Amino acid sequence: MRIARAQTFELRIPFTDGSSGLGLMPTAWTHLDMVLLRLETEDGLVGWGDGFAYGCRSATHAALRDMVLPQVLGAEVTNPAEFMRTLQQRLHLQGRFGITSFALSAVDIALWDLAAKARDTSVAALLCAQAGTTARTRLPAYASLVRYGDPALVDRFTRKACDEGYACIKLHEIELAAIEAGRAAAPAPIRLVTDVNCNWTPDQAETLMVEMHRMGLYWVEEPIYPPDAAEALGRLQSRHRVSIASGENAATVEGFAAIAKTIDFLQPSVTKVGGISEFVSVCELASAHGKRVMPHSPYFGPGYWATAHLMAARPECELFEMLYIEPQDWLDSRIPLPRHGELSLPDGPGLGFEPDPALLERHAA
Ligand SMILES: [Mg+2]
Structure with a gap:
């Protein structure tokens, strides 16, 4: 398929979450920032992509527009994963994680959407055909609460x-x-987890992990900084007998090589890691090390849909992350939201994501 046209959208969707708005982000968090990509082939097929944009919307958009898309327009793509590896190599001097990887992720997701549509099948079915797996139709989800900082x-x-x-x-x-x-x-048997976002010092972690074990937490996420300190994370996990999860801020499968050896749960984020192609590679790595994948997916554009397709196709994935907030609008009202702790994947071709054009206009940043 030849990529003939590209269009980008910077969006800012207000949400409510019942919190003070302070905590997870450097400033009050009140809007979902998004960078969406619409790729069109010369045959008129349309694919949608999603690059991580919280706190960096303009930067992700600029990287996509100025660095990445000039390498994509006019390209003939037969295999998204191979094409993206070539693109990573061409752009490696601009960085192999962070903003560059967010922009590359958007392209990769859109290419998978197109590749599945070109075969008139879903992304999950295409991933299953490649991996020799059978798609799950019901996906268990967990509620990912924001930081309230207030026990009540x-x-x-x-x-x-x-x-x-x-x-x-x-x-x-x-x-x-x-x-x-x-x-x-x-209380148990409900599973409880806390995400520290790297905020504990090593000393605090030593003290608090004792309490996490006492309370039987299912995992502790990114307890210390940096989140790729594989040996230190592994020591915390084995000393305190509480699973550690990390990886939402790692890019490409190489970013997971060290932590895959030391911690129980790997957390690729499809809009950051390099898209569906790299996420699949992380699943294969997890399998090789006998580890589980807990996808990071606190977003509601094509990245949400891509994560659902990956979860359906890859048995390494255990739980879908549902960010527990209320956006003012769903860009596609058919978004498969969890009901009774599970979501069901739609059957249509590609990702299934088709945004309402009026909402793209209303929430343009
Ligand atoms: Mg996290």
Whole structure:
């Protein structure tokens, strides 16, 4: 397929989450920033991509527009993974992770959407055909709560998520009292997790991991900085007998080589890691090391849909991450949202993502 046209969209969609808006981001987090890519082949097929853009929307867009797309327009693509490896090599001096990888991820996702549509099949079915797997139709999800920093709010939203049928709840709390409030609101057998976003010092981690073991957390995510300190993470995991998860900020399968040896859960993020191609490679790596994949997917554009297709096709993937917020609009109202802690994948060709043009206009940044 020859790529004939490309169009990019910078979007900013307001959301509510019941929190103070402070915590996870350097400033109050009130909008979902997105960079979407629409690729069109000379035959008129359309594929959608998604590059990570929280806190970096303009940068991701500029990298896509100025560095990456000039290498894509006019290209004849038969195999997305091979094409993207070539592109990574051509652009490696601009960086092999971060912004460059976010922009490359958008292209890769759009190419997989196109490749599946060209065969009149879903991305999940195409991935299954390549891997020799059978697609799952029901995908277990967990509620990924924002950081409230207030035990009363943690209690309220944890109970709400449990009432909705989630069997696993992720907090983004870093203080013991807030995590304890989550455990009290979600007792076993509900699984509880906390995502520290690298905020504990090594000393704090040593103390708090004792408590995480006492409370039986299913995993602790990115407890310390840097999140790729494979040996230190492995030591925390084995010393405290609590699984460690990390990898949302790693790019390409090479970024996972060290942590795949030391921690239980790998967390590729399809809009960051290099798209579907690199995510698949991370699944293969996880398999080789007997590890599980817990995809990072706190977004609602094509990246959300791509993660669902990957989960359906790859048995290494265990739980789908559903960011527990309420966006003002869903770009595609058919988005497969979890019901009773599970989501069902639509059957259509490609990713299935078709945004409402009026919403692309309304939320243009
Ligand atoms: Mg995380």
